[in-house]
Amino acid sequence: MSEIKVEFTLNDNKESVVVPAEERLLDTLRERFDLTGTKEGCGVGECGACTVILDGEAVNSCLVPTAQVDGRQVRTVEGLAEGDELDPLQQSFIDHQAVQCGFCTPGMLMSARALLDKNTSPTEEEIKTALDGNLCRCTGYKQIVDAVEAAAKKEERE
Amino acid sequence: MMKNSRQNASNRQENFGENSKKGQKEPEQVLGQNVPIGSADYLAPESLNKALEYRSRYGYKAVVIAGGTDIMVDYFEKLPEVTSWLDLTKISALKNIEITREEIIIGSLVTHLEIARNEELKKYLPLLAAASSEVGSWQIQSRGTIGGNIVTSSPAGDTLAPLLAYQARFVLASTEGEREVAAEEFFVGPKDNIMEPQELLTKIIIPHPPENTISRWWKVGKRKAMIISSLTMALLLEVNKNDRIQSARAAYGAVAPTPLRLESLEEYLTDKDLQEVELKKAGNLAEEAISPISDIRGTEEYRRQVTRDITIEALREMQQR
Structure with a gap:
Protein backbone atom coordinates (compact mmCIF):
# COMPACT_ATOMS: atom_id res chain seq x y z
CA MET A 1 0.00 0.00 0.00
CA SER A 2 1.10 3.50 -0.63
CA GLU A 3 1.68 5.98 2.15
CA ILE A 4 -0.79 8.75 2.87
CA LYS A 5 -0.06 12.22 4.15
CA VAL A 6 -2.39 13.09 6.99
CA GLU A 7 -2.67 16.56 8.50
CA PHE A 8 -4.63 16.90 11.70
CA THR A 9 -4.80 18.70 15.02
CA LEU A 10 -3.47 16.66 17.91
CA ASN A 11 -3.97 18.08 21.40
CA ASP A 12 -4.21 21.59 19.91
CA ASN A 13 -1.05 21.23 17.80
CA LYS A 14 -1.07 21.03 14.02
CA GLU A 15 0.60 17.80 12.99
CA SER A 16 1.45 16.12 9.75
CA VAL A 17 2.38 12.46 9.31
CA VAL A 18 2.88 10.07 6.46
CA VAL A 19 1.39 6.67 7.24
CA PRO A 20 0.50 3.46 5.43
CA ALA A 21 -3.17 3.47 4.47
CA GLU A 22 -3.97 0.64 6.85
CA GLU A 23 -2.31 2.17 9.93
CA ARG A 24 -4.60 2.58 12.94
CA LEU A 25 -4.84 5.88 14.82
CA LEU A 26 -3.94 3.96 17.99
CA ASP A 27 -0.58 2.95 16.48
CA THR A 28 0.10 6.39 15.05
CA LEU A 29 -0.43 7.98 18.47
CA ARG A 30 1.70 5.47 20.34
CA GLU A 31 4.46 4.75 17.85
CA ARG A 32 4.88 8.02 15.97
CA PHE A 33 3.98 10.56 18.65
CA ASP A 34 5.02 8.58 21.74
CA LEU A 35 1.61 9.27 23.25
CA THR A 36 1.49 5.97 25.10
CA GLY A 37 -1.28 7.03 27.45
CA THR A 38 -3.70 5.63 24.88
CA LYS A 39 -3.72 1.87 25.52
CA GLU A 40 -4.47 -1.14 23.38
CA GLY A 41 -6.69 -3.59 25.21
CA CYS A 42 -8.76 -5.74 22.89
CA GLY A 43 -8.06 -4.11 19.52
CA VAL A 44 -11.64 -4.68 18.35
CA GLY A 45 -13.63 -1.88 19.95
CA GLU A 46 -14.90 -3.84 22.96
CA CYS A 47 -12.86 -2.51 25.89
CA GLY A 48 -12.47 1.25 25.39
CA ALA A 49 -8.85 1.41 26.64
CA CYS A 50 -7.86 3.17 23.39
CA THR A 51 -10.61 5.83 23.60
CA VAL A 52 -9.66 9.27 22.29
CA ILE A 53 -11.82 12.25 21.37
CA LEU A 54 -12.27 12.85 17.65
CA ASP A 55 -14.07 16.08 16.74
CA GLY A 56 -15.72 16.14 20.15
CA GLU A 57 -16.90 12.51 20.19
CA ALA A 58 -15.37 9.54 21.99
CA VAL A 59 -14.06 6.94 19.54
CA ASN A 60 -12.07 3.71 19.75
CA SER A 61 -8.73 4.64 18.18
CA CYS A 62 -8.13 0.96 17.35
CA LEU A 63 -11.01 1.14 14.85
CA VAL A 64 -9.99 4.40 13.16
CA PRO A 65 -7.61 4.30 10.22
CA THR A 66 -5.28 7.27 10.66
CA ALA A 67 -6.02 8.29 7.09
CA GLN A 68 -9.57 9.11 8.21
CA VAL A 69 -8.48 11.81 10.69
CA ASP A 70 -7.15 14.07 7.95
CA GLY A 71 -8.35 17.61 8.66
CA ARG A 72 -9.85 16.64 12.01
CA GLN A 73 -9.19 17.23 15.72
CA VAL A 74 -7.85 14.49 17.98
CA ARG A 75 -7.50 14.76 21.73
CA THR A 76 -5.71 12.16 23.84
CA VAL A 77 -5.28 11.77 27.60
CA GLU A 78 -2.00 13.71 27.30
CA GLY A 79 -4.03 16.69 26.12
CA LEU A 80 -6.16 16.89 29.27
CA ALA A 81 -3.79 18.60 31.72
CA GLU A 82 -2.73 22.17 31.13
CA GLY A 83 0.92 22.33 32.12
CA ASP A 84 1.12 21.12 35.71
CA GLU A 85 -2.56 21.60 36.31
CA LEU A 86 -4.56 18.42 36.01
CA ASP A 87 -7.94 18.30 34.35
CA PRO A 88 -10.67 18.26 37.04
CA LEU A 89 -11.49 14.71 35.96
CA GLN A 90 -7.92 13.55 36.51
CA GLN A 91 -7.80 15.16 39.97
CA SER A 92 -11.15 13.64 40.81
CA PHE A 93 -10.00 10.14 39.78
CA ILE A 94 -7.08 10.55 42.21
CA ASP A 95 -9.27 11.94 44.99
CA HIS A 96 -11.81 9.12 44.66
CA GLN A 97 -9.21 6.39 44.28
CA ALA A 98 -10.70 5.55 40.92
CA VAL A 99 -7.39 4.17 39.66
CA GLN A 100 -6.00 0.80 40.60
CA CYS A 101 -3.82 -0.73 37.87
CA GLY A 102 -4.55 2.28 35.67
CA PHE A 103 -4.76 0.54 32.30
CA CYS A 104 -8.38 1.52 31.66
CA THR A 105 -7.96 5.01 33.14
CA PRO A 106 -6.98 6.99 30.03
CA GLY A 107 -9.96 5.55 28.15
CA MET A 108 -12.30 6.19 31.08
CA LEU A 109 -11.06 9.78 31.31
CA MET A 110 -11.58 10.43 27.61
CA SER A 111 -15.10 8.97 27.56
CA ALA A 112 -15.93 11.03 30.65
CA ARG A 113 -14.37 14.16 29.11
CA ALA A 114 -16.46 13.72 25.95
CA LEU A 115 -19.55 13.48 28.15
CA LEU A 116 -18.79 16.53 30.32
CA ASP A 117 -17.91 18.64 27.29
CA LYS A 118 -21.51 18.13 26.14
CA ASN A 119 -23.40 17.73 29.36
CA THR A 120 -22.21 19.72 32.35
CA SER A 121 -24.56 18.10 34.86
CA PRO A 122 -25.02 14.45 33.92
CA THR A 123 -27.09 12.09 36.02
CA GLU A 124 -25.51 8.92 37.38
CA GLU A 125 -27.32 6.99 34.66
CA GLU A 126 -25.94 9.28 31.96
CA ILE A 127 -22.43 8.80 33.32
CA LYS A 128 -22.86 5.03 33.25
CA THR A 129 -24.13 5.17 29.67
CA ALA A 130 -21.15 7.27 28.61
CA LEU A 131 -18.82 4.71 30.19
CA ASP A 132 -20.67 1.68 28.76
CA GLY A 133 -17.90 1.09 26.26
CA ASN A 134 -15.07 1.15 28.82
CA LEU A 135 -14.15 -1.97 30.72
CA CYS A 136 -12.35 -1.95 34.08
CA ARG A 137 -11.20 -5.25 35.57
CA CYS A 138 -9.82 -4.18 38.94
CA THR A 139 -10.79 -0.77 40.32
CA GLY A 140 -14.51 -1.35 40.21
CA TYR A 141 -16.89 1.06 38.59
CA LYS A 142 -18.29 2.71 41.69
CA GLN A 143 -15.26 4.92 42.36
CA ILE A 144 -15.03 5.81 38.68
CA VAL A 145 -18.65 6.90 38.44
CA ASP A 146 -18.29 8.84 41.71
CA ALA A 147 -15.16 10.55 40.39
CA VAL A 148 -16.91 11.66 37.20
CA GLU A 149 -19.93 12.88 39.16
CA ALA A 150 -17.74 14.91 41.51
CA ALA A 151 -15.71 16.38 38.64
CA ALA A 152 -18.90 17.44 36.89
CA LYS A 153 -20.10 19.20 40.04
CA LYS A 154 -16.75 20.91 40.48
CA GLU A 155 -16.68 22.07 36.86
CA GLU A 156 -20.22 23.36 37.12
CA ARG A 157 -19.33 25.44 40.18
CA GLU A 158 -16.33 27.02 38.46
CA MET B 1 -19.64 1.21 8.10
CA LEU B 88 -16.75 7.37 2.10
CA THR B 89 -16.39 9.65 5.13
CA LYS B 90 -15.55 12.79 3.12
CA ILE B 91 -18.77 12.64 1.11
CA SER B 92 -20.94 15.22 2.88
CA ALA B 93 -23.88 14.52 0.55
CA LEU B 94 -24.38 11.20 2.38
CA LYS B 95 -24.58 12.78 5.83
CA ASN B 96 -27.94 14.57 5.63
CA ILE B 97 -31.21 13.95 7.38
CA GLU B 98 -34.12 15.36 5.42
CA ILE B 99 -37.71 15.40 6.58
CA THR B 100 -40.36 16.09 3.97
CA ARG B 101 -44.13 15.94 4.19
CA GLU B 102 -44.28 12.31 3.18
CA GLU B 103 -40.91 10.88 4.01
CA ILE B 104 -37.87 10.86 6.22
CA ILE B 105 -34.67 10.52 4.23
CA ILE B 106 -31.51 9.52 6.07
CA GLY B 107 -28.11 9.58 4.39
CA SER B 108 -26.22 6.32 4.62
CA LEU B 109 -23.32 7.98 6.48
CA VAL B 110 -25.44 9.33 9.32
CA THR B 111 -24.08 7.85 12.55
CA HIS B 112 -26.04 5.96 15.17
CA LEU B 113 -25.30 8.74 17.65
CA GLU B 114 -26.72 11.38 15.30
CA ILE B 115 -29.91 9.35 14.92
CA ALA B 116 -30.18 8.67 18.65
CA ARG B 117 -29.81 12.36 19.50
CA ASN B 118 -32.00 13.78 16.73
CA GLU B 119 -35.18 15.14 18.32
CA GLU B 120 -37.25 14.83 15.13
CA LEU B 121 -36.21 11.24 14.55
CA LYS B 122 -36.98 10.44 18.18
CA LYS B 123 -40.46 11.81 17.58
CA TYR B 124 -41.18 10.34 14.15
CA LEU B 125 -39.17 7.10 14.30
CA PRO B 126 -38.88 6.13 17.96
CA LEU B 127 -38.05 2.50 17.17
CA LEU B 128 -35.05 3.50 15.07
CA ALA B 129 -33.84 6.16 17.52
CA ALA B 130 -34.06 3.70 20.41
CA ALA B 131 -32.26 0.95 18.48
CA SER B 132 -29.51 3.37 17.43
CA SER B 133 -29.03 4.45 21.04
CA GLU B 134 -28.39 0.83 22.03
CA VAL B 135 -25.79 -0.03 19.42
CA GLY B 136 -22.50 -1.06 21.14
CA SER B 137 -21.28 1.93 23.11
CA TRP B 138 -20.89 5.68 22.61
CA GLN B 139 -17.57 5.04 20.94
CA ILE B 140 -19.23 2.70 18.43
CA GLN B 141 -22.28 4.91 17.97
CA SER B 142 -20.18 7.97 17.21
CA ARG B 143 -18.46 6.18 14.31
CA GLY B 144 -20.85 3.47 13.13
CA THR B 145 -23.33 4.47 10.44
CA ILE B 146 -26.85 3.37 9.59
CA GLY B 147 -25.67 2.51 6.08
CA GLY B 148 -22.94 0.32 7.46
CA ASN B 149 -25.38 -1.51 9.71
CA ILE B 150 -27.58 -2.19 6.67
CA VAL B 151 -24.83 -3.21 4.26
CA THR B 152 -23.12 -5.45 6.81
CA SER B 153 -26.51 -7.22 6.90
CA SER B 154 -25.92 -9.16 10.08
CA PRO B 155 -29.20 -10.81 11.14
CA ALA B 156 -28.46 -9.23 14.55
CA GLY B 157 -27.93 -5.69 13.18
CA ASP B 158 -29.73 -3.48 15.70
CA THR B 159 -31.31 -1.02 13.28
CA LEU B 160 -32.64 -3.64 10.87
CA ALA B 161 -35.84 -4.77 12.60
CA PRO B 162 -36.95 -1.13 13.04
CA LEU B 163 -36.20 -0.41 9.37
CA LEU B 164 -38.33 -3.39 8.35
CA ALA B 165 -41.14 -2.31 10.66
CA TYR B 166 -41.05 1.20 9.17
CA GLN B 167 -41.13 -0.22 5.62
CA ALA B 168 -37.90 1.57 4.75
CA ARG B 169 -36.59 1.64 1.20
CA PHE B 170 -32.91 1.70 0.39
CA VAL B 171 -31.47 3.72 -2.50
CA LEU B 172 -28.66 1.86 -4.24
CA ALA B 173 -26.63 4.02 -6.62
CA SER B 174 -24.13 3.19 -9.31
CA THR B 175 -22.73 5.07 -12.29
CA GLU B 176 -25.67 3.59 -14.24
CA GLY B 177 -28.25 5.26 -12.03
CA GLU B 178 -30.25 4.53 -8.90
CA ARG B 179 -32.64 1.82 -7.81
CA GLU B 180 -34.86 1.64 -4.74
CA VAL B 181 -35.21 -1.61 -2.87
CA ALA B 182 -37.62 -2.41 -0.04
CA ALA B 183 -35.81 -3.33 3.17
CA GLU B 184 -37.56 -6.69 3.14
CA GLU B 185 -36.18 -7.56 -0.26
CA PHE B 186 -32.67 -6.36 0.53
CA PHE B 187 -31.53 -9.03 2.98
CA VAL B 188 -31.13 -12.53 1.59
CA GLY B 189 -29.00 -14.39 4.17
CA PRO B 190 -26.62 -13.90 7.07
CA LYS B 191 -24.36 -11.00 6.04
CA ASP B 192 -25.74 -11.33 2.53
CA ASN B 193 -27.82 -8.88 0.51
CA ILE B 194 -28.75 -8.07 -3.05
CA MET B 195 -26.23 -5.26 -3.57
CA GLU B 196 -24.02 -5.44 -6.63
CA PRO B 197 -20.27 -4.76 -6.40
CA GLN B 198 -20.54 -1.52 -8.33
CA GLU B 199 -23.28 -0.11 -6.08
CA LEU B 200 -23.25 2.05 -2.95
CA LEU B 201 -26.10 2.51 -0.50
CA THR B 202 -26.76 6.25 -0.47
CA LYS B 203 -30.10 6.87 1.27
CA ILE B 204 -32.67 5.28 3.49
CA ILE B 205 -36.20 6.48 2.77
CA ILE B 206 -38.89 5.95 5.38
CA PRO B 207 -42.52 6.96 4.90
CA HIS B 208 -43.92 8.89 7.89
CA PRO B 209 -45.72 6.44 10.17
CA PRO B 210 -49.37 7.43 10.66
CA GLU B 211 -49.99 9.60 13.73
CA ASN B 212 -52.00 6.95 15.54
CA THR B 213 -49.08 4.55 15.62
CA ILE B 214 -47.90 2.87 18.78
CA SER B 215 -44.65 0.95 18.86
CA ARG B 216 -42.28 -1.01 21.07
CA TRP B 217 -38.57 -1.75 20.55
CA TRP B 218 -36.89 -4.55 22.46
CA LYS B 219 -33.27 -5.64 22.44
CA VAL B 220 -32.29 -8.76 24.32
CA GLY B 221 -28.62 -9.32 25.09
CA LYS B 222 -26.45 -10.79 27.79
CA ARG B 223 -25.63 -7.34 29.10
CA LYS B 224 -26.64 -3.79 28.27
CA ALA B 225 -23.53 -2.44 26.56
CA MET B 226 -21.26 -3.76 23.84
CA ILE B 227 -23.38 -6.76 23.12
CA ILE B 228 -24.40 -8.34 19.87
CA SER B 229 -28.12 -8.86 20.21
CA SER B 230 -29.48 -12.28 21.08
CA LEU B 231 -32.65 -11.02 19.52
CA THR B 232 -34.43 -7.79 18.66
CA MET B 233 -38.06 -6.90 18.13
CA ALA B 234 -39.70 -3.88 16.54
CA LEU B 235 -43.47 -3.99 16.91
CA LEU B 236 -45.61 -1.28 15.38
CA LEU B 237 -49.40 -1.01 15.42
CA GLU B 238 -51.61 1.54 13.75
CA VAL B 239 -54.59 1.84 16.09
CA ASN B 240 -57.68 3.97 15.42
CA LYS B 241 -59.54 5.87 18.11
CA ASN B 242 -61.81 2.89 18.75
CA ASP B 243 -58.74 0.80 19.58
CA ARG B 244 -59.02 -1.21 16.38
CA ILE B 245 -55.68 -2.28 14.89
CA GLN B 246 -55.67 -0.99 11.33
CA SER B 247 -52.27 -2.34 10.44
CA ALA B 248 -49.55 -4.26 12.24
CA ARG B 249 -45.89 -4.68 11.52
CA ALA B 250 -43.86 -7.13 13.57
CA ALA B 251 -40.17 -7.27 12.69
CA TYR B 252 -37.58 -9.42 14.48
CA GLY B 253 -33.81 -9.70 14.31
CA ALA B 254 -31.38 -12.52 15.12
CA VAL B 255 -34.12 -15.14 14.98
CA ALA B 256 -33.62 -16.24 11.36
CA PRO B 257 -30.96 -15.96 8.62
CA THR B 258 -32.18 -12.43 7.89
CA PRO B 259 -34.13 -9.87 9.90
CA LEU B 260 -37.74 -10.62 9.09
CA ARG B 261 -41.39 -9.65 9.44
CA LEU B 262 -43.77 -12.20 10.86
CA GLU B 263 -46.71 -12.24 8.47
CA SER B 264 -48.82 -14.69 10.43
CA LEU B 265 -48.65 -12.50 13.52
CA GLU B 266 -49.33 -9.34 11.51
CA GLU B 267 -52.36 -10.98 9.89
CA TYR B 268 -53.68 -12.11 13.25
CA LEU B 269 -53.39 -8.60 14.70
CA THR B 270 -54.78 -6.67 11.74
CA ASP B 271 -58.42 -5.61 11.97
CA LYS B 272 -58.66 -6.80 15.55
CA ASP B 273 -59.66 -4.81 18.58
CA LEU B 274 -56.42 -4.27 20.51
CA GLN B 275 -58.12 -5.26 23.75
CA GLU B 276 -59.32 -8.51 22.23
CA VAL B 277 -55.90 -9.69 21.13
CA GLU B 278 -55.22 -13.03 22.79
CA LEU B 279 -51.72 -12.56 24.09
CA LYS B 280 -50.83 -16.25 24.26
CA LYS B 281 -52.03 -16.82 20.73
CA ALA B 282 -49.93 -13.88 19.49
CA GLY B 283 -46.90 -15.17 21.38
CA ASN B 284 -47.34 -18.64 19.91
CA LEU B 285 -47.63 -17.24 16.38
CA ALA B 286 -44.39 -15.34 16.85
CA GLU B 287 -42.61 -18.35 18.27
CA GLU B 288 -43.72 -20.55 15.39
CA ALA B 289 -42.83 -18.07 12.65
CA ILE B 290 -39.14 -17.72 13.45
CA SER B 291 -36.28 -20.06 12.55
CA PRO B 292 -33.51 -19.33 15.03
CA ILE B 293 -30.17 -21.05 15.39
CA SER B 294 -28.26 -21.97 18.54
CA ASP B 295 -25.07 -19.98 19.00
CA ILE B 296 -23.02 -18.35 21.74
CA ARG B 297 -25.70 -15.69 22.17
CA GLY B 298 -28.46 -18.16 22.90
CA THR B 299 -29.92 -21.54 22.00
CA GLU B 300 -32.75 -22.04 19.55
CA GLU B 301 -35.05 -22.95 22.43
CA TYR B 302 -34.10 -19.80 24.33
CA ARG B 303 -34.74 -17.58 21.32
CA ARG B 304 -38.16 -19.14 20.72
CA GLN B 305 -39.14 -18.75 24.36
CA VAL B 306 -37.94 -15.14 24.59
CA THR B 307 -39.55 -14.20 21.28
CA ARG B 308 -42.84 -15.48 22.66
CA ASP B 309 -42.36 -13.68 25.99
CA ILE B 310 -41.41 -10.27 24.64
CA THR B 311 -44.17 -10.39 22.03
CA ILE B 312 -46.72 -11.04 24.78
CA GLU B 313 -45.21 -8.41 27.06
CA ALA B 314 -45.10 -5.74 24.35
CA LEU B 315 -48.74 -6.34 23.39
CA ARG B 316 -49.76 -6.33 27.05
CA GLU B 317 -48.07 -2.94 27.50
CA MET B 318 -49.87 -1.64 24.42
CA GLN B 319 -53.23 -2.84 25.75
CA GLN B 320 -52.58 -1.09 29.07
CA ARG B 321 -51.17 2.14 27.61
Missing part, protein backbone atom coordinates in the same frame (compact mmCIF):
# COMPACT_ATOMS: atom_id res chain seq x y z
CA MET B 2 -20.08 -0.32 4.81
CA LYS B 3 -18.40 -3.34 3.58
CA ASN B 4 -18.56 -5.67 0.71
CA SER B 5 -22.05 -6.78 0.98
CA ARG B 6 -22.17 -10.38 -0.12
CA GLN B 7 -21.30 -13.24 2.04
CA ASN B 8 -18.85 -14.36 -0.58
CA ALA B 9 -17.42 -10.87 -0.93
CA SER B 10 -14.57 -11.61 1.41
CA ASN B 11 -13.84 -14.75 -0.55
CA ARG B 12 -13.73 -12.76 -3.71
CA GLN B 13 -11.44 -10.30 -2.07
CA GLU B 14 -9.21 -13.11 -0.89
CA ASN B 15 -9.27 -14.74 -4.30
CA PHE B 16 -8.22 -11.52 -5.82
CA GLY B 17 -5.39 -11.29 -3.32
CA GLU B 18 -4.25 -14.75 -4.30
CA ASN B 19 -4.32 -13.84 -7.94
CA SER B 20 -2.26 -10.76 -7.41
CA LYS B 21 0.25 -12.72 -5.37
CA LYS B 22 0.65 -15.05 -8.28
CA GLY B 23 1.27 -12.00 -10.40
CA GLN B 24 -1.67 -12.79 -12.65
CA LYS B 25 -3.49 -9.54 -12.30
CA GLU B 26 -2.64 -6.17 -10.87
CA PRO B 27 -5.46 -3.72 -10.12
CA GLU B 28 -4.36 -1.23 -12.76
CA GLN B 29 -4.22 -3.88 -15.46
CA VAL B 30 -7.63 -5.20 -14.60
CA LEU B 31 -9.26 -1.86 -14.26
CA GLY B 32 -8.08 -0.05 -17.31
CA GLN B 33 -6.26 3.05 -18.21
CA ASN B 34 -8.14 5.50 -16.02
CA VAL B 35 -6.50 4.48 -12.78
CA PRO B 36 -3.42 6.57 -12.03
CA ILE B 37 -0.62 4.27 -10.95
CA GLY B 38 0.22 4.63 -7.27
CA SER B 39 -2.96 6.34 -6.21
CA ALA B 40 -5.12 3.26 -6.13
CA ASP B 41 -4.59 2.42 -2.49
CA TYR B 42 -6.51 4.95 -0.48
CA LEU B 43 -9.45 6.51 -2.25
CA ALA B 44 -11.26 9.18 -0.27
CA PRO B 45 -13.44 11.06 -2.73
CA GLU B 46 -15.47 14.08 -1.64
CA SER B 47 -18.16 13.63 -4.25
CA LEU B 48 -20.60 10.76 -4.58
CA ASN B 49 -20.09 10.61 -8.35
CA LYS B 50 -16.40 10.07 -7.89
CA ALA B 51 -17.07 7.36 -5.32
CA LEU B 52 -19.45 5.62 -7.72
CA GLU B 53 -16.83 5.84 -10.45
CA TYR B 54 -14.31 4.17 -8.17
CA ARG B 55 -16.87 1.60 -7.17
CA SER B 56 -17.59 0.67 -10.77
CA ARG B 57 -13.88 0.47 -11.50
CA TYR B 58 -12.79 -1.43 -8.40
CA GLY B 59 -15.86 -3.32 -7.23
CA TYR B 60 -14.94 -5.70 -4.42
CA LYS B 61 -11.23 -4.97 -4.88
CA ALA B 62 -11.52 -1.78 -2.85
CA VAL B 63 -12.76 -2.32 0.69
CA VAL B 64 -15.48 0.22 1.35
CA ILE B 65 -15.13 1.91 4.73
CA ALA B 66 -17.31 4.45 6.54
CA GLY B 67 -17.25 4.33 10.36
CA GLY B 68 -15.02 1.26 10.36
CA THR B 69 -16.66 -0.34 13.39
CA ASP B 70 -17.33 -3.63 11.57
CA ILE B 71 -14.65 -3.58 8.88
CA MET B 72 -11.75 -2.81 11.22
CA VAL B 73 -12.84 -5.74 13.37
CA ASP B 74 -13.28 -8.06 10.37
CA TYR B 75 -9.82 -7.10 9.14
CA PHE B 76 -8.22 -6.96 12.59
CA GLU B 77 -5.58 -9.55 11.80
CA LYS B 78 -5.28 -8.92 8.09
CA LEU B 79 -5.17 -5.16 7.67
CA PRO B 80 -1.95 -5.34 5.64
CA GLU B 81 -3.76 -7.58 3.16
CA VAL B 82 -6.17 -4.84 2.14
CA THR B 83 -5.06 -3.70 -1.30
CA SER B 84 -7.34 -0.67 -1.60
CA TRP B 85 -9.71 1.32 0.59
CA LEU B 86 -12.66 3.32 -0.62
CA ASP B 87 -13.31 5.74 2.24
